[in-house]
Amino acid sequence: MTQRRMRLLTVETILDAALVCIDESGQLTMTELAKKLGTTASSVYHHLDGRAAIIEALRERVLSAVELPLMDSSSWDVQIRSWMHSFRHAMAQHPNLIPLAMEQTITAGRALVGYDRIAGLLQAAGVAPKYVIVWLSVLECYALGSALDLAAPDEAWRVGREDLPTLSNALELASRGRQRADEAFELGVDALLLGLRTRLEMHR
Amino acid sequence: MTQRRMRLLTVETILDAALVCIDESGQLTMTELAKKLGTTASSVYHHLDGRAAIIEALRERVLSAVELPLMDSSSWDVQIRSWMHSFRHAMAQHPNLIPLAMEQTITAGRALVGYDRIAGLLQAAGVAPKYVIVWLSVLECYALGSALDLAAPDEAWRVGREDLPTLSNALELASRGRQRADEAFELGVDALLLGLRTRLEMHR
DNA sequence: ACCTGAACACCGTTCAAGT
């Protein structure tokens, strides 16, 4: 009966609540977070070192859902493709987190293992060693831009100007919202890898 | 002699100062901006409707430096390529602005004319009408991701872990900082366009 | 060890009062 009073907060519960805040409102304020936890903002500081640390931890959590490229027998472009998909799928679970996570640094610690394997795949595919990082950057830029695209409001693609007939017409025929973003991601990854493959074959 | 007192502020001078703030510190606070202008924060509100409006105006200003795709006789991929370069070059002048401009909306009003022409080029190249917007999204995602790459600190690509030999070795051989970002952008654009061209030829 | 309320420095923005 005289059970010790339960801990109100845990790193886990705080991160859970913070992610809910971000998913719901796209923002993260310490007061809103505290309210959702039923405490005050200052309590949070006993478990995590401020707002920046919370966002950092959430980015790690989301990135940890990215599957490592499998070391199986499939070809290098299939493996890279599936890794890009896994990356974007993880990001797509919490699109509102993406702009917040951008504020700090871009490349993460935990993702490095994945990067190492991708570097190996690129090298095995025939990319010259001094260009492996450059190609890794290319893939990262596209993955990042596509992730941001997930967070963008679809209204951005509304035109309503009659002096831009080609664009207006194309928008009529196009898919919208998430589906457009998904199709674009797919197409872009394939084009990047096809471009890389074609270039490698040309230089052989 | 009895010259009317000069106006202290203009929309132009405010935007100039704001851009200096952002270039210098990567931030934009109204008080810092006011100090740089030699006035108080509240004065600014007589000319521009708050911080968000300032960033919006700056984004328009930077985007207005993007050259429209020329309607000349060069092939579609050369034209698209030069437009992508112009876009990124404009962004590269003020990399610190990019994350701030992301906070609001992504696609801009003024850029729409450029988008219309790119849509025309894609269609002329043989892209099916319902996929024109999707391809436009692909190009935008990559341009955006590459722009963000410009704002990222280079330390992000420092590893120092011996359990990741491929990545560490690749980093040794790679170029760094701005040069790496430039090379990556170049390579990615070419790969995307080469991929698109190859795909179009396959489906012909 | 964990939680709390009050306090602090700093935001963006508004507004009545000046010229």
Place this chain on the structure above:
DNA sequence: ACCTGAACACCGTTCAAGT
């Protein structure tokens, strides 16, 4: 019309005081 100082609501963070 343009500028200003004071005020307001709201941030993130710190800290002495409680249990």
